[in-house]
Amino acid sequence: MAAEEENDVVELEESITKEKTTKKKKTSTSKPQDDLLVFLAGIKGISEVMKKRLHKVLGSQGISDPRGIKTHTLKQLMELPGVSENTAKLLLEEVESIQGKLFLSLDEREQIEVKRKKIMTGSLELDELIGGGIPTGTFVELYGSPQSGKTQICYTISANCLLPREFGGLEAGVIWLDTEGSFNTQRLKQIISYYEYTHNIKNVKTDRFMVANTRTLAQIELALKEAGSIIPKNKVKLMIIDSLMDPFRAEYGGLGELAVRQKHLNKLLHMLMRLAEAYDIAVVYTNQVMANPDPFATAMDKVMPTGGFILGHASDIRIWLRRATSKIRNQHDAPNARRALITDCGWLPQNECHFSLGPFGVCDVDQEANHRKLAGELGVLFESSLGKEEKEDVKTEFATLD
Ligand SMILES: Nc1ncnc2c1ncn2[C@@H]1O[C@H](COP(=O)(O)OP(=O)(O)OP(=O)(O)O)[C@@H](O)[C@H]1O
Ligand SMILES: [Mg+2]
16 A cells, blocks of 8 residues: 555544544533423423523523522512513412422321431531431521531531431532631531541542622622522532621611611522522521620520521521530530520420530530540641641641541
8 A cells, every 4th residue: 555545544544533532422421401491391381482582581590490490489580581470470380380289288298308308417416406417498597606616517517418328418519608708618628538537438529519708698699599500500408608697787787777687688588498498408507696685584595696586587496506514514525515505496395415616527525535536646736726838738638548
């Protein structure tokens, strides 16, 4: 074969292989199913042109699947460009019809409640206090003074939500709205590393964890809109807001603005409720405390959570966090011991338990000393006062252990 001819054959072979690989690539990267498109296609009584327009308009609102429609009220849907009252009603009715019947028997309702997943807190006692962990689909309020452990609980439940199912996790995504600018990546990674180490897990998937810096109420609302598309994609089961009332207190001042503030809070809580219900998500928010102005308040009511009745009614489980007494701290060699008291819940008694904040997040009081020892053995210095450089060292050291 002449050299020129030989070159042609090689070129031809190369082009065939290239074509084959592109074809292969094309088939393997086939588009994921567009649930919203499938849902719209099944609706009778809306023209094809209108369906295309609806797909675009709903998508611009962060709605990527039928459940996302449920997170909007009739009024909100009617406010979207080109959506009439009839179309909005039709959309909501269709969502309800594919989600099953509206009325359920006691047994059917129980089946739904039993199926709710529970997120572990890191402390068996705390899990038990709230009925076996934080159930999805509920609103949990953690309130207490600074350093009472609110954010540490949020870190530990986030790690537990991400963990694989065989290790008690939900293998589900987390959305964290950081309104105080206090979220610390290293702290969450430290806690995740502990679970990786103790369960001998190679790598907990952290790409389903999303954090947004939401210092203003406008940013929170924007984040919730964007969350509409993140939630189904990342299979989110936990949303953290640390803290909920801080931006409200910053943006509304004095008694004169209280009524408007509460109205705004109510609106935001309803947005959250619709998200939580549509996607069966646990919403956990932290809250600060204030002195109760009532001169006849009992010792237990001397401090109260901010947010008034509106927030009180929204929270399914309200937990008051405090430092444990010195007796408990000394008895268990747990200087970081805390108390958790359920102050309000429609199905749990007003009960109290103790837990601790250790180098690996939330743990049982009798485990704090062990955790400190383990952290020492691993050569891990988990003091929050560490500088950034030292923290990086800690991370590397811990990650190479297994
Ligand atoms: N790396 C760590 N190792 C051990 N304990 C820690 C570590 N980081 C934080 N803590 C404990 O957690 C406490 C702080 O708790 P947390 O951050 O949950 O407070 P908070 O209730 O969220 O307070 P705030 O209202 O100020 O946000 C510290 O005082 C310390 O006891
Ligand atoms: Mg905090």
